[in-house]
Amino acid sequence: MARVVITGLGCVSALGLGVERFWSGLVTGETGVRPLVWPAGREAVKVAIGAKVWSYEPGDWFPANQIPLLDRFSQFAILAARQAVADGGLGQEAIRSAAVVLGTGCGGKETEEQTYRHLYREGRGRVHPLTIPRGMPSAATESGQHRLGHPWTGLQCDHRLRLFGPCRCAGGLTHPRRLCPGGPGGRYRRSFHLRVAQGMGSLADFVPGPMPPVLRESKWRGSGEGAGVVVLESEAHALARDAKIYAELAGFGLSSDAGHITDPSPNGAVVAMRAALADAGLAPAAIDYVNAHGTGTRANDPCETRAIRQVFGPDADRLVVSSTKAAHGHAMGASGALELIATTLAIRDGVVPPTLNLLDRARGAIWTMSRTRPRLAGSVPPCPTPFAFGGLNGGPRLRRLSSAPGA
């Protein structure tokens, strides 16, 4: 079976725009989760913190006549995709034959909120005629294709592959190997994976509040927004065009535990992780690092710890496990992609991003402590473990490709 490799990365997150900004924030222990100050008239909203893309101004990136047509989540998707295409060094020919696959947790929440406000608060009688095309879950893919006269123009979506679900937190990681040559059912030469989300509705209206001196509580994890895109292609194609290869996507597992709509089940995660290990042909002992879903909730973290222990057995105590959500927030449908990017860069640099604000070590006894940066050694097949509302669980396995990737 042909190997599938990661050759381009792009992201927008609360840590800033761009992959290197994201990564430097992660490894130095920054957080984009901040107190929120709500606009006048909405002070009663009980959401106190969030991970907005703070430094973002649409006018810096899009022409004025396109902004009304692009929901915030589409804008993030397009920016992240542009970065990934540039980072991957993809030319027009490569782009034209690529599939674009997008996942989103909520679609265009900004459009939804504006429409509700317009109709039910202001009592208006007309909604914008592009309300559906702007806010629908596939809007980011469609907008990227049709609206922009930028490097994105050449990106052609394959109609058979214009996928946008299932896409909660884990959903962003759905399908990657299936769409690549050599993957199960794969028949496409390249695919781009878009992961886009907004967390608690549109964050566009927030301004940041004052920061407390120290973020000490694990409850400082908050909902967020952002986008992550990775370029996947066959190793043969990457080598033929002399592309930079970050890592191999060695295996992938997916499960649906058919349990509670929000309460995670260890069983689903166990099935996904084991399926990914089997797909990669790796034993649990071969894994060094787990990038955990790690939402910081009472439901998730103990459940995830149990799942990891069940899959890795005695090796669990040797594993390095960390979650980056306290840094970039829970960006819902974008989380899986952001964490895949974080894990890919952990392989590149041999550095594991720390878990911030982790107080209750007993609850997740195998998690790395705040601001630790363990060095990795040798071959590192790490595995992000995204869970999702609805019982979806994804589990990609990455592998460093060393000196002779074709061997």
Place this chain on the structure above:
Amino acid sequence: MAQSIDEIVVGLIARNKGLDPSTVIPAAELASLGITSLDAISLAYQLEEALGVEIANADIESLRTVRDITDRCVV
């Protein structure tokens, strides 16, 4: 100083269609400016927002020139 209705209408058309505002003259045919039926409804939405007027759907269909729009927006 507040913009006149003419200025608001011309500004929105120019921005929506990426046109030089000086080409959006009162006598200009909407079709010649590339304004489709969808553009017209979008413009009606924006004008209702900006000016607090209400434009009936039947009126939107009868608009032919830029001047027709500004006339329709005079309260």
